[in-house]
Amino acid sequence: MAQLVVETTDLTKKYGSFTAVNRLNLKIEQGEVFGFLGANGAGKTTTMLMLLGLTEPTAGTVRVCGMDPARQPLEVKRLVGYVPERVGFYEDLTARQNLRFTAELNRIRRAEAEDKIVSLLGSVGLSEVMDHPVATFSRGMKQRLGIADVWLKDPKLAFLDEPTTGIDPNGIDEMLKLISGMAKRGITIIFCSHVLPQVQKLCSRVGILSKGNLVADGPIDRLGRDAATAGRYRMEAEVDDLKPAVVEAVRRVAGIEEVETSGNTLVATARSDMRGQVSRAIIDSGALLLGMKIEEFNLEKIYKRYSKEA
Amino acid sequence: MYAVFRKEIADHLTSKRFIILFALVFLSAVFAIYIAIQTIRSVVDPTSEFIFLKLFTTSGSNLPSFLFFLSLFIPIVGIALGFDAVNNERNSGNLSRLMSQPIYRDSVINGKFLAGLAVLAIMIVGVVLMVAGLGLRIVGVPPTGEEVVRLLGFVAISVLYGGFWLALAVLFSVIFSRTATSMLASLAVWIVFFFFLSVIAGAIANAVVPIDANSTIDAFTRNATIEGALSRISPCTLYGEATLGLLTPELGTMNSAMLIVSAYSGRMSNPLPLEQSLVIVWPQIVSLIALSAICFAISYIRFMREEIRSI
Numbered sequence: 001m002a003q004l005v006v007e008t009t010d011l012t013k014k015y016g017s018f019t020a021v022n023r024l025n026l027k028i029e030q031g032e033v034f035g036f037l038g039a040n041g042a043g044k045t046t047t048m049l050m051l052l053g054l055t056e057p058t059a060g061t062v063r064v065c066g067m068d069p070a071r072q073p074l075e076v077k078r079l080v081g082y083v084p085e086r087v088g089f090y091e092d093l094t095a096r097q098n099l100r101f102t103a104e105l106n107r108i109r110r111a112e113a114e115d116k117i118v119s120l121l122g123s124v125g126l127s128e129v130m131d132h133p134v135a136t137f138s139r140g141m142k143q144r145l146g147i148a149d150v151w152l153k154d155p156k157l158a159f160l161d162e163p164t165t166g167i168d169p170n171g172i173d174e175m176l177k178l179i180s181g182m183a184k185r186g187i188t189i190i191f192c193s194h195v196l197p198q199v200q201k202l203c204s205r206v207g208i209l210s211k212g213n214l215v216a217d218g219p220i221d222r223l224g225r226d227a228a229t230a231g232r233y234r235m236e237a238e239v240d241d242l243k244p245a246v247v248e249a250v251r252r253v254a255g256i257e258e259v260e261t262s263g264n265t266l267v268a269t270a271r272s273d274m275r276g277q278v279s280r281a282i283i284d285s286g287a288l289l290l291g292m293k294i295e296e297f298n299l300e301k302i303y304k305r306y307s308k309e310a
Numbered sequence: 311m312y313a314v315f316r317k318e319i320a321d322h323l324t325s326k327r328f329i330i331l332f333a334l335v336f337l338s339a340v341f342a343i344y345i346a347i348q349t350i351r352s353v354v355d356p357t358s359e360f361i362f363l364k365l366f367t368t369s370g371s372n373l374p375s376f377l378f379f380l381s382l383f384i385p386i387v388g389i390a391l392g393f394d395a396v397n398n399e400r401n402s403g404n405l406s407r408l409m410s411q412p413i414y415r416d417s418v419i420n421g422k423f424l425a426g427l428a429v430l431a432i433m434i435v436g437v438v439l440m441v442a443g444l445g446l447r448i449v450g451v452p453p454t455g456e457e458v459v460r461l462l463g464f465v466a467i468s469v470l471y472g473g474f475w476l477a478l479a480v481l482f483s484v485i486f487s488r489t490a491t492s493m494l495a496s497l498a499v500w501i502v503f504f505f506f507l508s509v510i511a512g513a514i515a516n517a518v519v520p521i522d523a524n525s526t527i528d529a530f531t532r533n534a535t536i537e538g539a540l541s542r543i544s545p546c547t548l549y550g551e552a553t554l555g556l557l558t559p560e561l562g563t564m565n566s567a568m569l570i571v572s573a574y575s576g577r578m579s580n581p582l583p584l585e586q587s588l589v590i591v592w593p594q595i596v597s598l599i600a601l602s603a604i605c606f607a608i609s610y611i612r613f614m615r616e617e618i619r620s621i
Contacts, residue, residue, distance in 0.1 A: 049617075052409075052410055054406070054409055054410070055617055073412075073414070074412045074413070074414070075412075077410055077411060077412040077413075078412040080410070081410070082406070082407065082410035083407070084403060084406040084407055084410075085403075086403045087403055087407055088399075088402035088403025088404035088405075088407065089402075089404060089407075090321070090404065091402060092321065092324075092325070093321075101313070101317055102411065104313040104317075105313050105314075105408075105411040105412065105413055106411060106412055107412075146407070149407070
């Protein structure tokens with residue numbers, strides 16, 4: 001089993017009588033890209049702040065890379081990077097000077113930092129403006145600088161809070177590429193966003209938070225099957241000529257529970273992925289199989305379903 | 311903390327704000343020294359002691375002294391260096407990013423405060439050195455050893471005084487989320503202390519012990535004692551008394567009642583030795599330290615307990 005980067009047990013945070021986070025149990029493994037979803041005020045940022053040791057939990061425990069962020073704040077912060085929503089920099093300093101300051105705070109040696117800063121600013125596409133003051137930067141540029149800022153300290157874990165808000169579509173693509181680039185280097189990522197297609201593209205696993213409660217946690221396809229078809233697989237096959245005999249042949253395959261048709265498309269439902277068996281049945285019955293796919297789950301549906309449930 | 315401290319100093323020294331303030335203080339210092347030299351040449355007995363210190367305390371017939379200018383500008387500089395220290399960073403979304411770096415939370419506020427103090431010290435030392443240099447050239451009287459020590463004490467008290475205003479401004483920058491509010495609040499406190507408190511203290515003293523031309527010396531001294539005690543709430547008064555005591559060795563007491571008595575009796579005291587001057591101004595110095603420490607402590611505690619939110 002991979003090393004656990006984040007582990008919380010019954011993590012709770014109350015502000016007065018308001019419970020921001022309620023008995024959260026979360027495990028995130030090394031190298032995962034974890035999508036953290038939830039409405040505004042559902043407790044995502046509070047959870048992140050507790051994981052960073054910037055706010056103390058009311059009850060429960062947090063372990064980040066095996067350490068308690070409240071007890072060992074500096075060690076944890078050395079391993080964890082945080083790009084807050086609406087990240088800000090020193091406006092009068094240039095991009096390069098801002099990163100230099102971050103390097104200094106992280107005690108990265110000057111000579112080493114200089115090369116790293118230049119190459120990082122290159123990889124986030126800010127080479128040409130690295131000596132311009134940040135005040136002249138657009139939102140998207142600041143967000144990318146935020147990524148470089150976190151990357152600079154080579155974190156084990158990076159929290160990205162809404163990194164794509166207010167960026168144009170091309171900028172979003174670049175941002176998502178950057179994030180998956182970070183993930184490929186082995187950096188565990190917790191990605192908070194309201195833009196579900198982006199989360200779906202990027203994340204191997206999601207957790208949905210609603211009013212402080214973790215209402216769903218798992219890989220997107222599993223959550224989707226649970227939500228849409230009570231855990232069943234729906235396989236769609238396109239056939240050149242859908243005769244009743246073909247439908248009958250598929251229906252007779254052991255394990256197939258239901259078959260529906262519309263035009264020349266046949267949809268079979270089963271408890272497991274049976275595309276192989278279904279395609280053989282279609283071909284054996286004399287029809288031509290033109291295409292086949294397994295139903296993909298739309299994160300939006302999953303999200304709506306779970307947040308309604310809570 | 312050192313990284314924060316160094317960055318803040320660099321920020322201050324290169325900011326337009328600092329350049330404007332420095333120009334302002336510099337020009338008023340040149341103006342004050344010019345007046346002082348004119349006055350010293352025509353009025354002061356050249357054989358008297360402590361000519362060099364008179365450069366700082368002599369005022370024209372109706373033009374203020376260097377000391378007055380400094381007591382006017384130090385609060386402004388202190389406030390300007392501190393009023394947006396924390397809330398500006400919070401508003402720009404910088405604070406939560408800074409907090410996620412591997413530094414202790416108090417090193418942020420300590421670094422900022424110390425950097426402000428260092429910049430204040432640079433400014434005050436610079437201006438005092440300039441005045442001393444100009445005075446040396448024009449008057450041609452070198453300072454004695456005692457005068458140098460008294461001047462050093464004066465610089466230290468001035469930095470301390472600036473430290474109070476810096477601490478107050480930092481406190482407001484922690485409490486208020488908008489920079490305009492924190493600046494106005496600091497300026498309001500300054501205006502009350504600088505302009506109104508002496509008027510209020512006088513009014514209260516007159517209400518408690520009414521005096522007129524026929525009153526006894528006893529009534530006058532009681533009136534003055536009450537007024538003095540009330541106006542010493544203000545760091546401006548404390549600073550004025552402390553620096554005057556240090557730079558005017560002839561001043562035998564800070565007690566305004568005693569001053570009245572000596573004025574009545576027409577007795578002029580001889581210059582005090584340095585230790586005695588220090589003894590006289592010691593309560594003022596301690597009060598200034600206490601006031602600055604209280605302001606800084608409150609902002610420190612507020613800042614340490616604050617929730618760091620990006621919004």
